[in-house]
Amino acid sequence: MERAGTPSSPLDDLFQIDPQLPAYNQKNDIFNRAMWDDSIDPKDFFVSYDITNYKPKKAKGFNHWDYALRNASWHLTDVVGEMKLESEGRVEGFTDYYSIQTPGPPKPANLPDQQLTTQRIKQVARFLGAGSVGICAIDHRWVYSHHFNRKSGKAQELDFPAALKYAIVLILPMDYQLGKTFPSALSGTTTGLGYANSLNCANMLAQFITNLGYEAVASLNDTALSIPMAIEAGLGEYGRHGLLITPEFGPNVRIAKVFTDLPLEVDQVKEFGVKAFCEICQKCANACPPRAISKEAPSSEAPNFSSFSGIKKWTVNAEKCFQFWVKMNTDCAICIRVCPYNKDYSKWWNRVGIKLANSPLRRFMLWLDNTLGFGKRMKPQDWWVKSGSA
Ligand code: SF4
Ligand code: SF4
Structure with missing residues (x-):
């Protein structure tokens, strides 16, 4: 497996990255740890995504209708993702990249110049559902050393195709109104829908590039860390x-990626003031x-081995976070809801x-955000009423 050719990146300075940073072993991801690490007990968390086994709760947002909708939003992602689970242990989009592309033509298409090719790829990505799209050269530090096989329960060395030089990074917006009800089984629907849109957009874009006669691999949470690639893609x-x-x-x-050998122009990292705002x-x-x-x-020490040490950043304690998800039987995302x-x-x-948040008036913006009550939870039952009457 080739790990050479890591380009220099502005992320080195921004995050003071340890030059000896090892690649991430996906076995240590908290969801995969729940399969092999006795200290991470998923209880009924995964089971609740199967409607034949879910357990409704008395709390609002966790009744039969809420779970029915949430689980329906995950349906296609699960069916496609688990097509090869029994035969190969693959969970495409989560532990493995998608392998559902049909073969391309015998000869590649004529390409216009690199700038116009890039423009067309971005145009198609947006047309297929991406809210925004950027491109980076593949930085192999973010490619997993191993992926996790959920059938054997073992980590396997990841064989990343060396010919793939670029990542097209796709941003799929989630529903703002439904996100106001985080956390609930109902609000898990916006997460499920975000994954379904990611699956759709990334696989159609990968098939489009394949149809042009180039290699393309669609990926969601599998294969490589999405956030650093998205930052590198501007x-x-x-x-x-x-x-x-x-x-x-x-x-x-949500973030999806398409890895490709199609020659493309890369984007630059763009900072717009988030770090300064998070500091206050x-x-x-x-x-x-x-x-x-x-x-x-920010610290270079991770709270536990589910996250990287050697990158100076804020790091969520994935063990504590997942334990809370388990307690609720759904994903949480309160941190998304309250973020200004x-x-x-x-x-x-x-x-x-x-614009205010990203200016010297950031403290005023924070005060305004609090005063106007942004980030407050909407009752899940109100979403059913308001959406139905809209
Ligand atoms: S970090 Fe905290 S607020 Fe965010 S999803 Fe996890 S438990 Fe919820
Ligand atoms: S809520 Fe958002 S803006 Fe505020 S500290 Fe957290 S991430 Fe930063």
């Missing part, structure tokens, strides 16, 4: 809550029920707000 900045913050949709997004804002850390988000300055960057940017006043 799509956003890193927040205290350990998530990508985009200028167009805040942190309320601790809304996510204060709102996180299990206190999994650091209130301290989580706004409906189709409204002009929110676009003004983000």
